[in-house]
Amino acid sequence: MIITPLSYKGGEGKSTFAVHLAAWLNENARTALIDGDDNRIAVAWHATGKGLPFTVVGEGELAKASRTHEHLVIDTPARPKPEKFHELARSSDQIILVCQPRGMSLNALGAAIRDLEKLKVRYRVLVCRARPATHEAFDTLDALTRQGLPHFVNWIPEYIVAGKAFEQGRLCRDIDNAHALELWEAYGRVAQEVLNG
Ligand SMILES: Nc1ncnc2c1ncn2[C@@H]1O[C@H](COP(=O)(O)OP(=O)(O)OP(=O)(O)O)[C@@H](O)[C@H]1O
Numbered sequence: 010m011i012i013t014p015l016s017y018k019g020g021e022g023k024s025t026f027a028v029h030l031a032a033w034l035n036e037n038a039r040t041a042l043i044d045g046d047d048n049r050i051a052v053a054w055h056a057t058g059k060g061l062p063f064t065v066v067g068e069g070e071l072a073k074a075s076r077t078h079e080h081l082v083i084d085t086p087a088r089p090k091p092e093k094f095h096e097l098a099r100s101s102d103q104i105i106l107v108c109q110p111r112g113m114s115l116n117a118l119g120a121a122i123r124d125l126e127k128l129k130v131r132y133r134v135l136v137c138r139a140r141p142a143t144h145e146a147f148d149t150l151d152a153l154t155r156q157g158l159p160h161f162v163n164w165i166p167e168y169i170v171a172g173k174a175f176e177q178g179r180l181c182r183d184i185d186n187a188h189a190l191e192l193w194e195a196y197g198r199v200a201q202e203v204l205n206g
């Protein structure tokens with residue numbers, strides 16, 4: 010399966026999600042993370058410390074990785090150029106629109122949804138980096154439901170351990186932090202929804 014997190018606005022949590030989704034999928038089936046962002050955040054993550062416990066390659070190696078891996082997760086740049094956006098949308102089995110549950114992010118989400126609907130491709134919205142002590146995740150999920158927009162039931166909380174995971178080149182579950190496992194499990198619940206289709 011080819012799974013592509015996308016967002017028009019930057020900084021929504023795509024790369025961090027892509028790394029942890031790939032980690033969860035790789036527990037049961039060989040999974041490669043394809044770094045399709047020129048900033049090469051996923052490649053840098055993998056190159057720090059001991060490295061991530063799954064394959065991480067640049068997008069030039071996608072075809073080769075597809076021969077030996079069951080799942081490909083593609084980390085994309087924010088607001089890819091329209092031609093690239095179309096290619097990614099058409100070539101993916103699952104498009105995941107990653108969005109923080111806040112003003113500017115929701116505006117950009119609306120634009121991405123309109124473009125995907127024009128292309129007639131299936132997508133789901135993932136609420137990401139929601140502040141745990143607030144209602145913002147629930148309010149946004151309610152609004153998505155009311156508008157009939159497809160979305161993941163589970164959401165990703167905002168915890169500082171996510172940034173530490175990148176800095177140390179590890180998964181959040183391997184960081185010594187009070188919220189490490191809670192964040193890891195949140196990514197796992199979304200990974201299960203991805204597998205359920
Ligand atoms: N669940 C989270 N909780 C807290 N911080 C997070 C979480 N996910 C990501 N972050 C932080 O938010 C920032 C942006 O995350 P990330 O790079 O994953 O987003 P992105 O959508 O890939 O950004 P870009 O569009 O620039 O590629 C980083 O500093 C990252 O550590």
Ligand SMILES: [Mg+2]
Pocket residue numbers: 023024025046050084085086087
């Ligand atoms: Mg990124």
